[in-house]
Amino acid sequence: MRSITYITHDGVSHEVTAPDGSTVMQTAQNNGIAGIVGECGGAAMCATCHVYVDEEWASRIPPISDNEDAMLESAAAERKPNSRLSCQIVVSADTDGLVVHLPERQI
């Protein structure tokens, strides 16, 4: 099991564990963490699972795909260089300890 910390917009931190192969979005849903919606269920089709990956981690996770890049342009909250769709971040040994910040809104 790998660790993921979600920091909500109001600064509250939630550290949870996730199995390899799951996604950061699924893990948030599994743990009832508010602030990630995921209307499309994880298909990179709605941009409502938007997160800001902590600076320290941004370059350590698998790179962004063209699809994800296009979808992020339409995320409700401001797009930043460290914006990612959490349904596309897959949990593995490489993501153990990952920290993500949740945006103000998803819709």
Next chain:
Amino acid sequence: MGAGQGGLHAAVSLREEGFAGPITLVGNEPYPPYQRPPLSKTFLAGSIEESGLYLRQADFFDAKNIELKTGVTVASIDRSEQQVHFASGEALHYDHLILATGARNRQCPIKGADLDGVLGLRGLADAAALKARLGGISRLVIIGGGYIGLEVCSLALSMGIEVVLLEAADRLVARVASPTISTFFLEHYTRLGAQIRLGCLAESISGKDGKVAAVRLASGETIETPMVLACIGVVPNVELAAAAGLEVKDGIVVNSRMDTSDDRISAIGDCARFPSPFCSLPSVRIESVPNAMDQAKCVAEKLMGRPRDFNGFPWFWSDQGKARLQIAGLVHDADEFLVKGDLEKPAFSVFCFRKNDLVGVECINRPSDFISAKQLLASGKTVSPSRVRDGAFDMKAYVKEALSSPSAVAASQ
């Protein structure tokens, strides 16, 4: 009743809304609740495993005190006793029953459809079987040119498999998309090497030693093939509801609050026929993930004392490799279509109007237009064809302005 997207989300939403009583989630498949869309895409392609499909991890159900019963068949609903009777003989009492029984594949009615090598694709078991066999064939005949047919066509072509796709209607994706999109896909897949036959009916499938050998068309032509994928649509699972005396009509009939004809029973998702403010027809049955989830939430709120009329906005997607289709709204009765963008790339949007009002936008690789359209239409606002036709039209800017203004935008602009 039903442990798919709708059923699972109903249980999740009830807990989120503060319901503390017992919840039992019953499914007839031997799997925990899982996502269906990846079955014809990433799962089939092998880029995700079965566990990646599960909507929640195993520990979720215990943690939320949701009793999950999988691989269980319901035999009947006894409305007077408020009980669900299982095939095992066990019975369970309900204060409220949510029917989220979904839909099943329409059976291929032709001779030979029961041969080994004729496959369907609806559930995880189907997908696992198809995935295992795709690797060993050089040609695939697909009967049905809807979302599933095209998604599997896309994958099969990328695997180097020759595809012959038979569509009975005069265009592809006729149920869900505009003629413009139908034509786009016809050209797109033809260019990729698929043989697409429109207005084409498969008359029978012939076999050798019990295995598929060829498909015979109504025209008399035969197409040799070791495998057939039959994806000709779905029918809602209404039988238990009908047997219990609930009103059904291509779906379990519900009102705007998802109440069936019995106020202790709600129906949601693929199986439910409901009135939608976004559809010109008196009722509609929508097959989509967001619809199931939105209706699940609506019922949970109702049961916690906050009933409201369902106003979930209908939207759809179909991920077909290089062509990612997203549709905002229902376009079946649109009378005018405007294309913006580049059909070749492809990266374009089809704006669909009915009597000068925007009813939907279909986007291929244009997520910005899709999300803007969804926001605009969901808020009840519109844009006129003349405005869209203007070369300088910027959908994102238009919608941003339309949403920040208090009144509805006049259609005459």
